[in-house]
Amino acid sequence: MKNPYRGLGLAYEGLGPTRRSGASGFSGATKALGPSRPRGFGVLENPEAAGFPGTANQVRRVPQCGLAQNMATVVISNDTDLLQLVNESTDVYADRGKKSIAYNVDTVISRFGVAPHSMVDFKAITGDSSDNIPGLFGVGPKTAAKLIAQYGDIECIVQQEASITPAKLREKIAANHDLLLRNKQLITLRRDVPRGYTLPDLTVVGPQYRGLRAIDVLASTGYL
Incomplete structure (x- = not known):
């Protein structure tokens, strides 16, 4: 009841x-x-x-x-x-x-390509301009959703960066560990x-x- x-x-x-x-x-x-x-x-x-x-x-x-x-x-x-x-x-x-x-x-998944509990990871990658949280430059929502679908969360993305393709994306992630982890902390x-x-x-x-x-x-x- x-x-x-x-x-x-x-x-x-x-x-x-x-x-x-x-x-x-x-x-x-x-x-x-x-x-x-x-x-x-x-x-x-x-x-x-x-x-x-x-x-x-x-x-x-x-x-x-x-x-x-x-x-x-x-x-x-x-x-x-x-x-x-x-x-x-x-x-x-x-x-x-x-x-x-x-x-x-269902609406969150349809619109953003990730489950609600993954929105913190999604926004850690894409950023949030309304809160002055910069995302990973040149990485959009579709790529963010694909990374989360493949690796699960920011921590796993950082830990398994060596397997990420293409090389340019891998290099961006490698150069921005602190940004991604800090973003997730701020957004959560x-x-x-x-x-x-x-x-x-x-x-x-x-x-x-x-x-x-x-x-x-x-x-x-x-x-x-």
Whole structure:
């Protein structure tokens, strides 16, 4: 039986240093941060910049808890970093008007050529311009997907680079071990961030939620 809770949470990115700030060569996200944006968690609506404490990392805990309690989870975000969260009970909905996409496991595989759990490796290779994470120069999504299909993950790609063809691709990987491993570390959402709330705290009740964009999106797409 499905868990009866039906909740909603909103994650904000905040100002100040993050775990990415101290990463060698990382210059910070290109997304503008409003001066009054609070850091913390209260509803999952547009949690930008995965990896910032109190934001996307907080979002990561909701699907984790939902899966443990047999509860479906939907994350509303245009940040493709969050596609690593997709699993059998968690969808990511990219709210882009007429071009909106509901990502489940099959949709991620169809669009990117890799399973959701491999999106961290995929983005480590291709990079993420919105977060100023440079990819492997000249290596596109198709080549990244092929490497992951053949070798599994960044660590195996680095360890088995001698067998990679063509030679130019092998040379690029050999020259960028640190970049690839650092990228994966930055892109991977942490699972140990304290939640500071329980799932019942996110229950949607009362008229104050009427007209909230997240509620409208979930209702219009059949999630509610």
